[in-house]
Amino acid sequence: MNVLIQATGLRKAFRERQVVKDVTLEIKEGEVIALMGPNGAGKSTIIGMLLDTIRVDAGEITYWRSDFKRATGIQLQSTPFFEGYTVLENVKLFASIYGVKVSESEIQQQLEAYQLEEMKKVIASKLSIGQQKRLAIALATLHNPKLVFLDEPSAGLDPKGQKKIRRLIEYLKEKNVTVVFASHDMLEVNHIADRLMFINAGELVANGTPCELYKRYGVETMEDLYDKVNHHEGDER
Amino acid sequence: MSTIFLLQAKSSMKDLYLVIWSIVIPITALLSLAHFFPNYLSYSLAGIIAVSLMFYAFVTFSFTALSQRRRGVYDLLHATPMPLYQYILSISIANALVAVAVSSFVLMIGLFISDVSNSIMGIVLSLPVLFVSAVMYLFLSFIVSSIVKTEGHLSMTTNLIMLPMILGSSAFYSLSDAHAIVQWLQVLNPFEWFLSGIRAAFTMDFALWGQSLLFLFIFFSLFFVGSIKTFSYGRR
Numbered sequence: 001m002n003v004l005i006q007a008t009g010l011r012k013a014f015r016e017r018q019v020v021k022d023v024t025l026e027i028k029e030g031e032v033i034a035l036m037g038p039n040g041a042g043k044s045t046i047i048g049m050l051l052d053t054i055r056v057d058a059g060e061i062t063y064w065r066s067d068f069k070r071a072t073g074i075q076l077q078s079t080p081f082f083e084g085y086t087v088l089e090n091v092k093l094f095a096s097i098y099g100v101k102v103s104e105s106e107i108q109q110q111l112e113a114y115q116l117e118e119m120k121k122v123i124a125s126k127l128s129i130g131q132q133k134r135l136a137i138a139l140a141t142l143h144n145p146k147l148v149f150l151d152e153p154s155a156g157l158d159p160k161g162q163k164k165i166r167r168l169i170e171y172l173k174e175k176n177v178t179v180v181f182a183s184h185d186m187l188e189v190n191h192i193a194d195r196l197m198f199i200n201a202g203e204l205v206a207n208g209t210p211c212e213l214y215k216r217y218g219v220e221t222m223e224d225l226y227d228k229v230n231h232h233e234g235d236e237r
Numbered sequence: 238m239s240t241i242f243l244l245q246a247k248s249s250m251k252d253l254y255l256v257i258w259s260i261v262i263p264i265t266a267l268l269s270l271a272h273f274f275p276n277y278l279s280y281s282l283a284g285i286i287a288v289s290l291m292f293y294a295f296v297t298f299s300f301t302a303l304s305q306r307r308r309g310v311y312d313l314l315h316a317t318p319m320p321l322y323q324y325i326l327s328i329s330i331a332n333a334l335v336a337v338a339v340s341s342f343v344l345m346i347g348l349f350i351s352d353v354s355n356s357i358m359g360i361v362l363s364l365p366v367l368f369v370s371a372v373m374y375l376f377l378s379f380i381v382s383s384i385v386k387t388e389g390h391l392s393m394t395t396n397l398i399m400l401p402m403i404l405g406s407s408a409f410y411s412l413s414d415a416h417a418i419v420q421w422l423q424v425l426n427p428f429e430w431f432l433s434g435i436r437a438a439f440t441m442d443f444a445l446w447g448q449s450l451l452f453l454f455i456f457f458s459l460f461f462v463g464s465i466k467t468f469s470y471g472r473r
Contacts, residue, residue: 036245053315055473076313079312080305080309080310080313082244082305082310083304083308083310084251087280089244093240093241094239095240097319098317098318133275
């Protein structure tokens with residue numbers, strides 16, 4: 001598998017607070033990686049650093065191509081949309097921002113894939129949370145990216161909404177898109193992730209496939225693994 | 238770039254603040270002056286047009302830009318391959334063209350009800366002045382919205398910039414008897430060049446029109462560089 005992103009010794013502090021400490025990781029093509037950890041652990045900051053939207057204080061990031069942003073999509077936790085724009089206008093806008101030409105039929109297909117075809121004339125900010133999350137993922141994947149970052153895609157959703165997001169991640173996986181997603185949803189992580197990265201207090205405390213980590217920590221469920229990794233590493237510090 | 242431009246222009250036309258600042262308030266002011274102070278209308282026509290355009294392009298857009306930033310829109314933009322200068326230019330030009338269209342409409346009403354000498358040429362000459370000024374103020378709004386933290390802070394900052402510009406200009410009264418320092422400071426006031434450009438267009442004073450455009454273009458360039466240098470993607 002080709003390595004898309006190789007990050008070494010990443011560090012970041014906001015004022016006096018060190019939020020990312022010596023994180024080294026790599027993202028390989030075709031993987032679905034779950035970034036896990038408690039709130040404030042540094043997951044979003046790491047995603048921002050990998051996307052080059054947050055400047056690193058120290059460390060190095062190597063990308064598989066210099067214009068990696070052209071082949072990368074992002075769904076932010078806050079799902080922001082341009083004010084006053086409809087779903088359809090947002091799709092057209094993002095296609096233009098990513099420099100891709102999409103036909104009306106391609107837009108229709110994209111909206112259907114994300115179950116938003118009925119909503120295309122609705123102002124994006126007036127959609128339900130679940131629909132906003134799906135639209136944000138639809139926009140992030142409009143340009144057929146090789147790599148997609150999803151920052152807590154199922155946060156704040158009901159079980160039905162979470163299921164839809166799981167299906168969308170599976171859909172991306174089937175299309176061989178590399179996905180990195182931050183999540184607290186154990187079911188989501190258990191079903192979809194090829195590799196887990198546990199972040200705690202800004203450090204990458206565990207990194208491996210679910211099987212490897214179950215074995216390493218002597219657990220059988222994702223909940224136990226989550227507790228064990230966070231408590232174990234917390235105790236060690 | 239054309240898609241961004243067209244979508245932004247469409248969105249601007251639906252903006253309630255544009256309707257209020259740039260259509261309702263100036264037309265109400267013009268009609269009131271025409272009724273109660275017809276002689277003063279001729280003098281203040283350029284001022285009313287300039288103030289309404291500045292309110293929309295500077296004040297209203299500053300709040301829009303701050304709101305986009307606070308909601309994370311610029312964070313998202315940062316993760317895309319679009320160059321910042323391209324985004325600022327597209328958004329500013331689209332909004333400026335809408336502001337110019339609206340200001341021209343109000344200007345024509347003003348010319349119709351006042352005794353300001355007017356001609357097609359005068360209106361045509363005023364268009365580049367309105368356009369360059371609108372884009373300049375939109376660039377300034379990007380700067381101001383990047384350096385403030387809250388809406389309250391933004392409100393105070395826009396007032397601190399806008400009020401000296403208006404009060405230190407000849408928009409609503411003559412400054413010919415003002416202190417030499419005040420007159421000299423007008424050279425540094427982009428709003429005064431905006432006014433003199435519109436007035437020069439009405440009177441077909443090509444020398445003053447050209448000089449005004451030149452100064453406006455200098456401010457335009459400075460504010461464009463400033464908008465890029467100070468641009469903040471995330472919340473401060």
